[in-house]
Amino acid sequence: MKYINRITSVEKSLEGMSPAEVYKCRIDETTYYLKTINKVFSQTTYSVKREAAVMRWLTDKLNVPEVLEYGETEDSEYLIMSEIRGRHIDDFAETPLQYISYLVKAIKQLWSIDISQCNFSSRLDMRLQELDYLLQRNLADVDAVNWQDTTNFTKPEELYLWLCNNRPPEELVFSHGDIGANFFVADGEIYFYDLARCGIADKWQDIAFCVRDIRDYYPDANYERIFFEMLGIEPDYPKIDYYILLDEMF
Ligand SMILES: Nc1ncnc2c1ncn2[C@@H]1O[C@H](COP(=O)(O)OP(=O)(O)OP(=O)(O)O)[C@@H](O)[C@H]1O
Ligand SMILES: [Mg+2]
Structure with a gap:
């Protein structure tokens, strides 16, 4: 089953000022972050698809969150990533x-x-x-x-x-x-x-x-x-x- 369907609780992060929406969420007792954006932004540097690809490319180069899942709904892109601390x-x-x-x-x-x-x-x-x-x-x-x-x-x-x-x-x-x-x-x-x-x-x-x-x-x-x-x-x-x-x- 896709991770997006296994989320048990979500809490909207109020800090974001961009058109993306960010949620702190739980899957199997672990905290992750879910980031979504409308597909009208797909060709821009707000794209969450672009963010997921960058995140994967950077894995062995910098400390960045791990991509758990990237997916799309009819009108949105979404990314589920690990929580970073500090x-x-x-x-x-x-x-x-x-x-x-x-x-x-x-x-x-x-x-x-x-x-x-x-x-x-x-x-x-x-x-x-x-x-x-x-x-x-x-x-x-x-x-x-x-x-x-x-x-x-x-x-x-x-x-x-x-x-x-x-x-x-x-x-x-x-x-x-x-x-x-x-x-x-x-x-x-x-x-x-x-x-x-x-x-x-x-x-x-x-x-x-x-x-x-x-x-x-x-x-x-x-x-x-x-x-x-x-x-x-x-x-x-x-x-x-x-x-x-x-x-x-x-
Ligand atoms: N992987 C993560 N681990 C821990 N906290 C996170 C993670 N991703 C996002 N956050 C929290 O959610 C907030 C918003 O995330 P992010 O900066 O990616 O969104 P944004 O909409 O692009 O925000 P902004 O336009 O304000 O920069 C962050 O400031 C951070 O506190
Ligand atoms: Mg930010």
């Missing part, structure tokens, strides 16, 4: 240096993955194509109220055109795509989840999201400097700005 990265915010060091550790682990054998692309050509798809179907986050205070756009079409006309050159690495609040730490080790947007992308994609979070938590600009010192690279502000803007309508 403390959520945001729980470390009160100790800034530790918080920043875990962001750096997570990024370095992602960069250590050999992309020559990776078939998942999250590069700008596909990200802009999917954004166009989302905009055309009213599935994009076009409400400027949800955007960053620093974003000097109010019209979705103008922001989209600007993103198309100002594409930076890409320095390719393996990228998480939504790294900010999407990992746990247990015994000093990183456990990644929310993997649907993983793939080959510009290294500044993940850096930008870390910078956005560091700025949100700590008004003191020194912490951003410390982040780059730990990372061992100089900040590229135009690229950081670009990837923060790219995320506004997702």
Whole structure:
């Protein structure tokens, strides 16, 4: 019998902000997570089918949940995965240096993955194509109220055109795509989840999201400097700005 039919209890996780729905559930006395999304998102980096495939590919490369089952109903994709444990990265915010060091550790682990054998692309050509798809179907986050205070756009079409006309050159690495609040730490080790947007992308994609979070938590600009010192690279502000803007309508 399929695992989806063996679930005995479900509890909706309220944390998710994406169009996916996440449920904590029980099968044979064990806790799993069930993630579902409407098939209208199948060709996008929200796809749970894509997430399951990435998760399988990453099994021997990073700490990620194990795929128990991927399946489809008439209008949805679903994934049942093992529970990962540990403390959520945001729980470390009160100790800034530790918080920043875990962001750096997570990024370095992602960069250590050999992309020559990776078939998942999250590069700008596909990200802009999917954004166009989302905009055309009213599935994009076009409400400027949800955007960053620093974003000097109010019209979705103008922001989209600007993103198309100002594409930076890409320095390719393996990228998480939504790294900010999407990992746990247990015994000093990183456990990644929310993997649907993983793939080959510009290294500044993940850096930008870390910078956005560091700025949100700590008004003191020194912490951003410390982040780059730990990372061992100089900040590229135009690229950081670009990837923060790219995320506004997702
Ligand atoms: N395998 C797992 N093990 C433990 N907790 C999980 C697992 N998968 C999801 N969660 C919990 O459910 C929450 C939502 O999951 P996830 O981030 O995948 O959904 P999402 O809809 O893409 O969320 P968001 O848009 O907020 O990033 C996570 O923040 C985490 O607390
Ligand atoms: Mg998430």
